[in-house]
Amino acid sequence: MKIRNKLIRRALYATVFAAFGLVGCEQSDRYLIDAPSDLQDRIDSIADANASKDTGDTTYINISTSLVGQEDYSSGWWADFSDYFTIPTNKLLHLEFINHNGGSENNWNNWNLAVTNEVADRDGDGYAEYFVLRSDAYGWGGGMADIDERYAFDLNMVSHDYPDTDGDGDIWNDFRATMDGATVSIDIDHSATGNVFVTATAVGTNGTTITETYHQGVSASDDITAFLICDASYFEMNTAYLIPSKVTVVEDVSPISIEVTGTPKFVEIGNEDFWGDGVATVTFADGSSAEVDTADVSFSVIPDMTTLGEKTVAVAYSKTKQGNYGPAVTTSYTLEVTNAVTSLEITTMPEMTIYAFYGTESPAFDPAGLVVTATYSDGSTGILENSTLEFEIPLVAGDQNATVSYVGATGTVSTTLPLTIVEGTSQVGAIDFSTAWWTEFSDDYAVASGESKVITMYCYSNEVNNWHSPCTILRKADNAEYGVVRMDNFGWGAGYEGIATATNDWNFDVFASNLNGSKVVITVTNNGDNTADINYDVTYATGEVHFQKYEGIEVDSSDLNCALVIEGAYVVITE
Missing domain, CATH: 2.60.120 (Jelly Rolls)
Structure with a gap:
């Protein structure tokens, strides 16, 4: 009996040492053995520790959710997600996984990538997205753009090399076929320059390799977070690790054009504000575009707002994408300086005359089709731009009068507009x-x-x-x-x-x-x-x-x- 017990102990020790030896390599695979559950737990914990260990320039990350999404392709949008992956500044996150779309005819039923702020909780306070990028060269921005305009999503910065492999003039049927079962690697490089660079490479089971890239501004100091989203798709996660960023310098680019929108068409004499709600959008040499701060816009021709008539305003912008000064781009627009408005008249009713509300928030007025005629102090008349008017909708059910107002340099004039108001449940x-x-x-x-x-x-x-x-x-x-x-x-x-x-x-x-x-x-x-x-x-x-x-x-x-x-x-x- 003693000899038999000793042999059992030796066999068990040998199993433990063999298991320790297996997990001592730098791969993150788990090794299952036929042993008591407490022994398997110990081996699993060693595998977890090994997966997340720092091996010089590479920090491997343990993947908790190895199968993301439902294998019957029933995962609805924003229902199944990968782990959260934190990316400190000056680090690059590398993900590898197998993508499955089940032969779907929809391009978006593949991987989707969200890059967010450091709040790693989709339901947490302060959570905001920089962007969501789809595998089919599409995406959109999130709440981080409301915090800093440099974080705005720009679809022009998405590029791809998706081929028409069957020569039928349609790249997307080939894309969908390549993506089903494809081995995908995604690099999300959080550069200390305040940019994130995404490169996604997919190698299909058909032998086709395709690549998609995107980059935009993010915080240069705060961590960012990345995770994958299913949409009638699922992923087999294989590898995740961090390495140093590959981008230390971003090449600066100059502006090539400027467009101005939202400026007033008519301005009352005595009002010096010729810009109004104007917005200047600059396009840069790399194809990106951005709304620029009005403080950085200069006016090389300033109109005389003390005399009546048509005026020309010349606008210039001379900063590069990184804020350095260089050659200016210019454009111009015109406006009309008019006499003071003394009265308003609704000459054409708007298309929308029924408004529904719920609670205490007033619906936004839609001026489509509305024509408002102004009478000026000299007795002349003219049609006002609807963008110069203010509208107030009463939150009382029934036939009501909305208030239409024009705020001029010398005072405010108003008229009423009949509407039907419906209170919702x-x-x-x-x-x-x-x-x-x-x-x-x-x-x-x-x-x-x-x-x-x-x-x-x-x-x-x-x-x-x-x-x-x-x-x-x-x-x-x-x-x-x-x-x-x-x-x-x-x-x-x-x-x-x-x-x-x-x-x-x-x-x-x-x-x-x-x-x-x-x-x-x-x-x-x-x-x-x-x-x-x-x-x-x-x-x-x-x-x-x-x-x-x-x-x-x-x-x-x-x-x-x-x-x-x-x-x-x-x-x-x-x-």
């Missing part, structure tokens, strides 16, 4: 159109078998994209999704793709430009046969009527709920 999205995708939702509405749910709302949109309009989610009570459909003839989900039928009568050339102020009635019908239909009946502010319909979405008729989600817009639900 709830609201989805922010009035300033800042709501990001998949961040704000309506209540869930249960739809019983054989019944319909009708949701009536007014949509207010920044009108930048077609999808800045209400989207409808069909899901179970536990939030498992059947599908998501947009107002602009697009949808996805297990119950939709290749199953449902979509029809509409849109004119997509003017779809986005008619979103603001539209009345939208969404009807979700539970057919009782494990299918559902969704109908959008839309009335533009102009009175023009259109529809979008989805038929035959597969659901469980005994467990059907619907909800709304919004992006770049908001809706006021009235019933």
Whole structure:
């Protein structure tokens, strides 16, 4: 018996030493052995420590979430994420993973990269994004641009070399094929120059190698954070490590052009402000552009604001991208100096005359179509630019008068504008159109078998994209999704793709430009046969009527709920 126990101890010690020897190399792979659980825990802890150890210039990072996203491609946008990776200044983060898109026909169903401030908590106070970059050479900026204009996202700085490998004139079908199962490496270089440089290289199983790059300004001193986001995709994370930054000097570039917008068309005599709400945008030699500080803009021709008539203003800017002085770029604009305004008259009503509100926030007035005629002190008349007017909408339901005002050099003159005000029962999205995708939702509405749910709302949109309009989610009570459909003839989900039928009568050339102020009635019908239909009946502010319909979405008729989600817009639900 003693001999047998001794042999067991020797065998166990040999197993431990063999395991220690295996994890002593610089790779971060785990080694599983047939041993008691406490022994495996000890080996795992050594592997974790080894993965995050500093080996000279390289600091390996342990990856906690090795499989990011659902392998059945059911991960919705902003639902499944990689670990947070902190990148100190003067460090480069290198990530390697296998990308899977399941053969999707959508370019964006691959990896997505978020670069944020040092607050490594998406739901934490102070969290803000520098940008989100997609693998299909697209992206957008975040809240850090509100803190410092140097942190603004610039789509012009995204470059790629995606080839048309099959010669059919379409690079994107080749891109999607290459990305499914591709080995991807992404370098996020946080340079001490106050810039971040992203280089993403994908090697497809088809042998094709593709590269995407992007760079923009970030904090030169504070840490930044990076993480990956799934969108009907998933990733197998392999490697993460930090090395010293490869960028110590950024080449300066000169401005090549300047554009001025937002300057006044008319200015009352006696008012010396010829710039008003003007914005100067400079384009640099590297293709980037940025709004520049008005303090850095000079005026080589200053108008005489004490006499009537048309005036010319010459504008110049002479700083490089890094703020050094060099050759100037110039442009000019004109304005009219007029007599004092003594009265206003509404000569053409605006397109939008119905406004819905919820709570105490007043909706933004849309002056599209509005014509206001001014009478001047000399008895002459002229049409005022709507940008020079101020509007106040009363938050009282019913037929009301909004106030339209012109603030002149000598005083303020006003008139009234009849509107219909509707008080809503709830609201989805922010009035300033800042709501990001998949961040704000309506209540869930249960739809019983054989019944319909009708949701009536007014949509207010920044009108930048077609999808800045209400989207409808069909899901179970536990939030498992059947599908998501947009107002602009697009949808996805297990119950939709290749199953449902979509029809509409849109004119997509003017779809986005008619979103603001539209009345939208969404009807979700539970057919009782494990299918559902969704109908959008839309009335533009102009009175023009259109529809979008989805038929035959597969659901469980005994467990059907619907909800709304919004992006770049908001809706006021009235019933």
